[in-house]
Amino acid sequence: MADTPALDRIRVGSAPDSWGVWFPDDPQQVPWERFLDEVAEAGYSWIELGPYGYLPTDPARLTDEVNKRNLKVSAGTVFTGLHRGPSVWEPTWEHVSQVAALTQAMGAGHLVVIPSFWRDDKTAEILEPPELTAEQWAYLTKGMERLGHEVKETYGLDIVVHPHADTHIDTEDHVERFLDSTDSELVNLCLDTGHYAYCGGDSVKLIETYGERIGYLHLKQVDPEILADVVANEVPFGPAVQRGVMCEPPSGVPELGPVLTAAQGLGVELFAIVEQDMYPCEPDKPLPIAVRTRKFLRSCGA
Template sequence: MTSSSPALNRIRVGSAPDSWGVWFPDDPRQVPWQRFLDEVADAGYEWIELGPYGYLPTDPAVLAAETRRRGLKVSAGTVFTSLHHGPAVWDRTWAHVSDIAALTRAMGAEHLVVIPSFWRDDKTGKVLEDSTLTAQQWRDLAAQTERLGREVRERYGLKIVVHPHADTHVDTEENVCRLLDATDPDLVSLCLDTGHYAYCGGDSVKLIETYGERIGYLHLKQVDPEILAEVVADEVPFGPAVARGVMCEPPAGVPALEPVLAAAQALDVELFAIVEQDMYPCPPDKPFPVAERTRRFLRSCGA
C-alpha cells in the first residue's frame, strides 16, 4: 500500500476460475481445478468464486477440505438464467439454481451471482433472439428476478446479485437502471462488473454513486478501448472478442479501478471485489503471472 492510497478496509479482494481461463465445467483447454486452487492461493488471494458448477468439486466436504488447506474461502456461486421468458422457465431455472445454491451455502458464502442469458451465441455469433426485450419481457424479467431473490433467500439464506453482461439484455446503463428501478431493493442487488459495464458503454463510478444501495458485489475487470472499438464496429460476439483480448490486464485498460474502489469504499458497506480476467481459451502458464501482478496492483490501490 502506498501513502497515496488509503486502505480500502471494506473491500474483500478475491479471484475466480474465470481468471484462469475457465468457462466450462469440463474442457481440455482449461487448467485442472487443483492447479487453479494452488495458483490462486499462491497469487495472494483469499477469496474465490465457484465458477461453472462442476469445475470445482461439488461435494461440500471435499471442496471445504481443499480450500481450507490452501487458506481459501468462497464468496459466491454463479447461475445462468433466462427469466425474461417468464414463469414457463421457472422449473428449469430452479433445477439449475438449487444445486449451486446448496453448495454455495454449504461453503459459507452469502451471494449468488445471476447472469442473464445471451441473446446471441457467445462462440458462433448466431442470433438466438431479439437483442431488445418487449415491455412484457421486461415485466417478466423483473417479476421472476424478484421471485428468484425471494426463493434463494428463504431456502438457502443467500442474496442474489444480478450481473450485467455483454450480449445479454442487462448490459447498458439504460437497461441496468431499468431493471433496478423495476425490482425490489430488498430482493435484487447488482453485481457490478466494471469490465462488462465499460464494454457496454457504462460508467461504473456514476452507477455506484447513483445506485449505491443496490451495489451488492463487484467484479473487477478492464477493457482495452482500442480492441473494444474494433469488436463493436465489427459486431463481434463476446466469446471471440475475449479471444481478441478485449478484456485486458489492469491497469492497462478502462475503467480506472482506483476511483471505482474509492467509490465502493465510500458506500461504507462490506463488499467483495472479485477479479475476473476473461481469457478463454488461454495457455495454462499465462494466468498465474497475470493474477499475481493484478493482486500487487490492487494492493497499491489500498485493497
C-alpha cells in the same frame, strides 16, 4: 504507498474466469487443482465457485480443498433466462438449487445471477432479439424478484444480478431500467466493471447514483482500442475475448482506483472479485497476471 487510503471495506478475491475457465469441463482449461493452487499462490484469499461442476461439488471434499489452501468462497454463479416467462421457472430453480446448496454449504453469502445470452458466445448465432418486449421485461424483473425471495428463504443467500455483454441487461439504460423495476429488498447488482465499460457504462457514476443497489463487484478492464473495433464490427462477446478485449489491469478502462474508492465510500462491506476473461488461454498465462493484478490492487489500497 503510505498515502494510499486503506480500502478496508473491500474484500478482494479472484475466480476461475481469471484462469480461462468458462465451462465445467473443457480440455482447454487448467485442472481445478491447479487453479486452487495458483489462486492461493497469487495472494488471494477469496474465490468464486465458477461454472458448476468445475470445482468438486461434494461440499466436504471442496471444504477440505479450499481450507488446506487457506481459501474461502464468496459466491456461486447461475445462468437464467427468466425473461421467457413462468414456463422456465422449474428448470431454472433446479439449476439454481444445485448451485445455491453448494454455495451455502461453503459458507458464502451471495449468488451471482447472469441473464441468458441473446447471441451465442461460441458460434455468434443470434438466438433472440437483443431488445426485450415490455412483457419480457416484466417477466424478467418479476422473475428475478421471485428468485431473490426464494433463494433467500431457502438458502439464506442474496442474489446479485450481473449485467453482461450480449445479454438483455448490459447497457446503462438497461441496467437502470432493471434497477428501477426491481425491489432492493430482493434483488441487487453485481457490478462488473469490465462488462459495464464494454457496454458503454460508467461504473463510478453507477456506484454514485445507485449505491444502495451495489451488492458485489467484479473487477476487470477492457482494452479501449480492441473494444472500439469490436463495437464497430459487432463482434460477439466470445470472439472479442479471444481478441483480448478484457485486459490486464491497469492497462485498460475503467480505472479501478476510482471505482474502489467510490465503492469504499458506500460504507458497506463488498466483495471485489477479479475476473479477467481469458477463455481459452495457455495454461502458464494466468498465474503471472494474477500475481501482478493482486500487487496492483494492493497499490490501490485493496
